[in-house]
Amino acid sequence: MVPRVPSPRRPRLPSGRAADAALAAVVLVLVAVGSLRSLIGERQESWETTALAWALLVAACAALYACRRHPVPTATFVLAATIAYYLVSAYDGPLLVAFVVALYTVAAEGRLRMAILLAALGLLLTGAGTLLGNHDVNGVALFMMTGWLVGVVALGWVRENRLALAREAEQRAASEERLRIARELHDVVGHHISLINVQSAAALRRLRKDPEGGPERAEEALGAIKDASREALRELRTTLGVLRQVDESAPTAPVAGLDRLGDLAAAARRTGLDVRVSTDGERRRLPAEVDLAAYRIVQESLTNVTRHAQATAVTVRTEHGPRHLTVEVTDNGRGPIPLGGGSGSGITGMRERARALGGELTTGPTLNGGFTVRATLPCPAAPLAHLPGPGSAMANGEPPRP
Known part of the structure; x- marks a missing residue:
């Protein structure tokens, strides 16, 4: 007997809070690796200033954990922490990555105006720092930064539109499916219940008008009621089986179609x-x-x-x-x-x-x-x-x- 080899399981991407924590951790690792030169090599600032800069760095990256639930407050905090970091630290680290991620989330959550406002505020403050003598950012770098922020906001807006269209299509499909199910149940149940109602009324009328011969004539109506109720149960069971999408045995009765007009x-x-x-x-x-x-x-x-x-x-x-x-x-x-x-x-x-x-x-x-x-x-x-x-x-x- 050949042993059965289990199929390899595909790794599942984190979702929910786990995805938020993973995003914050990844950004923190990237920013920390890019800022290691503040800890290694020749000193350009005191260790107290470096500790404060790293505290701001960690706080900005950790705030991304709440970015999807509170996009605008988180992005505002990250922008403030990033500005404070660049004002305090003598080293030009890549903390701007955290602000870019927060800005994308704001746009992707449907807050386009706030994303544009925050991006414009970041560009204005960066340009002001350049004019005041920040030699790390020149005109070319400022122009490239503008392109990056505009692109990030545009990508977030496109994603939000795609998700909105997908939700709308899903709701439309659900509404159409509900209407289809309602029509099917109405046709399946309504027809047979109507026949049962008519035949039961006929049986009662025959019993009242003809107490002696009525039972024999009412028996035909009761037989029709039995057939109609059995057919209603069969079709209802078939319809509910399709809705449940379970692996049931195929129905032996013919499928409803013009062949059953008889x-x-x-x-x-x-x-x-x-x-x-x-x-x-x-x-x-x-x-x-x-x-x-x-x-x-x-x-x-x-x-x-x-x-x-x-x-x-x-x-x-x-x-x-x-x-x-x-x-x-x-x-x-x-x-x-x-x-x-x-x-x-x-x-x-x-x-x-x-x-x-x-x-x-x-x-x-x-x-x-x-x-x-x-x-x-x-x-x-x-x-x-x-x-x-x-x-x-x-x-x-x-x-x-x-």
């Missing part, structure tokens, strides 16, 4: 509707998202008819065009609910589904007083002739003809 028609027929399903054009293999959207639109339309339309007949028609799929549901009921008469979001959800795929959905009354829902979805695909159409005999709940 199931929708059969469930609607059990409520007393005369449902007719037809298809035009050559059947094709549809993209999964188009197939699901078309199925959900038909499902929600039948739900609305069952709950609100008081219709007796419904026609579901699908048309496969060269580049579009058209789904149309027409009933002979009283039409849509008057404005303010309902609190549902079915038509809005159907319209959002169609628009999300680049299609459109229209609704309106028919000439005979009914109501029509028509969705057009783009779906270029190759024809697949061997699949049964949704308007076939089996889809309409009829036995196949010889």
